[in-house]
Amino acid sequence: METPVLGFEARCPHNLFTTNSRPSSLPASTVSVRSLTTTTTTTTTVAKSPETVVVTQHPRTKPHSKSFLTRKSAISEIEQSPNFLSSLHRLARVLKVQDLNVILRDFGISGRWHDLIQLFDWMQQHGKVSDSSYSSCIKFVGAKSVSKALEIYQSIPDESTKTNVYICNSILSCLVKNGKLDSCIKLFDQMKRDGLKPDVVTYNTLLAGFIKVKNGFSKAMELVGELPHNGIKMDGVMYGTVLAICASNGRCEEAESFIQQMKDEGHSPNLYHYSSLLNSYSWKGDYKKADELMTEMKSVGLVPNKVMMTTLLKVYIKGGLFERSRELLSELESAGYAENEMPYCMLMDGLSKTGKLEEAMTIFDDMKVKGVKSDGYANSIMIAALCRSKRFEEAKQLARDSETTYEKCDLVMLNTMLCAYCRAGDMESVMRMMKKMDEQAVSPDYNTFHILIKYFIKEKLHLLAYQTLLDMHSKGHRLEEELCSSLIYHLSKIRSHSEAFSVYNMLRYSKRTICKELHEKILHTLIHGKLLKEAYVVVKDNAKVISQPTLKRFGKAFMVEGNINLVNDVLKVLHGSGHKIDQVQFEIAISRYISQPDKKELLLQLLQWMPGQGYVVDSSTRNHILKQSHLFGRQLIAEILSKHHIVSRTMVKSRSEPKFSRGQRSK
DNA sequence: TTAGGGTTAG
Secondary structure, three states: OOHHHHHHHHHOOOOOOOOOOOOOOOOOOOOOHHHHHOOHHHHHHOOOOHHHHHHHHOOOOOOOOHHHHHHHHHHHHHHHOOOHHHHHHHHHHHOOHHHHHHHHHHHHHOOOHHHHHHHHHHHHHOOOOOHHHHHHHHHHHHOOOHHHHHHHHHOOOOHHHHOOHHHHHHHHHHHHHOOOHHHHHHHHHHHHHHOOOOOHHHHHHHHHOOOOOOOHHHHHHHHHHHOHHHOOOOOHHHHHHHHHHHHHOOOHHHHHHHHHHHHHOOOOOOHHHHHHHHHHHHOOOOHHHHHHHHHHHHHOOOOOOHHHHHHHHHHHHHOOOHHHHHHHHHHHHHOOOOOEOHHHHHHHHHHHHOOOHHHHHHHHHHHHHOOOEOOOHHHHHHHHHHHHOOOHHHHHHHHHHHHHHOOOOOHHHHHHHHHHHHHOOOHHHHHHHHHHHHHOOOOOOHHHHHHHHHHHHHOOOHHHHHHHHHHHHHOOOOOOHHHHHHHHHHHHHOOOHHHHHHHHHHHHOOOOOOOHHHHHHHHHHHHHOOOHHHHHHHHHHHHHHOOHHHHHHHHHHHHHHOOHHHHHHHHHHHHHOOOOOOHHHHHHHHHHHHHOHHHHHHHHHHHHHHHHOOOOOOHHHHHHHHHOHHHOOHHHHHHHHHHHHHHHHHHHHHHHHHHOOHHHHHO
């Protein structure tokens, strides 16, 4: 009785109960869900495709088995029940795992997230899960919560299930879609170690993660390089992904060669493949190649769509072909492809960035006259354009208009307006924008901080600028040297030396190399602020790039007021850097030691160190030491000073030798 | 039986 149904199920490659998907190669009308799940009389009416031929080749004795119909109705009952769990309890006995999967997917598609989780829990508790339960569940759960999806993946008890390629692809895709590319790659490597045999879908999933990532191109190519090793051939989908990666990285030559490769392998590029290639030409504005591409595409019967035409416009604009751009824009208008502001925005931006502000403004006005729908991008572009031309009052006015016209602003718009207000010196509006960002819970980005700090410096609110920089740093944004340097300068001027030093340190430890003048600059600030211990740190790390006069100034300052316990270390560091220590510095250091006899050891160390490096005490210092030698041990002092004496004599001799050779002297 | 991609603006 059940055989025909099972036979049918076994032959049909797709789930009987699937309500959402069908074989992607088939048009919607051929094998509809309705036709498969109602009675056999309808199957004959749709017997047009190979699949339905299969059906008719195995005629059933009965329309559907009782069990089939029971399961079918149980599924819809649970799906439609306001309290699905109670229906589930009641009907559980008749349902197979694949039936539960159908319900699971139905919940996923209709966004019944909590029901989905509840159902899956129930399935796990009752041991009614299959590989496809995991892959579907992870897919739907992952769209809302990556951590929950990971939790489900980790909960898989069986190691071999954990490396099931469908399940792996599902969780990897979920990570990619949530921008967690690094964790995705890590997990992928782990999966491979655990026995995953990645397939074309796996690789494509990973590759998709590189599309909008900076420097994603080379990493993507590494992955592509792994394909032959795993016996995987690229398919049309993967070519699409790879071309998008090329396009978003401006790699037009590579894009061309991938297109060629796919053609050679018998794939026909579609509109998307060509669009990516076209987009790759926009980087350099290569309109010649773009035109050729359009011709080729049309010759194979593809009709450019709105996006493609807009991308072509982008190429023309980048290539500086403004007349042709205007013509193309008219074409877009007549084709009904310019009903929103995007093509206008591109043209306005291109014009203004090449100094054609007036022409950009004409487009802007035109757009308004034509009643083109705008979400505020056009305004934002013009505000930026006006700022670029230093027409701050007009920029400010337009920003005000935007604020009243458009309720919703994204971060870039907010930044543009903020910038206009800052440049126009409108403090009240600046504060209003900051408040707005706060209220809308928009977190400031690098640009926001940069704009504000520059503005606060201009308004001489240096400590506020400093606080903002701290905030910026704590949020993990990179700091720009020029801005930091300027802030260091201003903080020093208002005698906020330690704040200046903290800016220096933030920059120093977040950047591999910084301009050498900055070390010198901060050193002057620290000396001036008497932060000598900090100054010593700077010298210790950077003595080789600091000028001799500055080192001298530091040395002297430290000898006079630096921590006495560090005096010898400082002298050694200065000497070690190649700096010739001034006699005055020794004099000061030694007098300090003499005035503090408890530092006797340090004095002796210094005096013993000096001759070995070619330094000797001068006569007044020598006399000073001798007068107090009872404090330090007369005998020892006498011995050390005699060494100084010997060295000083050889020094005098060697200094005089090159100048007066024997021969010269005898003349 | 479950998994993948792709084009445009500031």
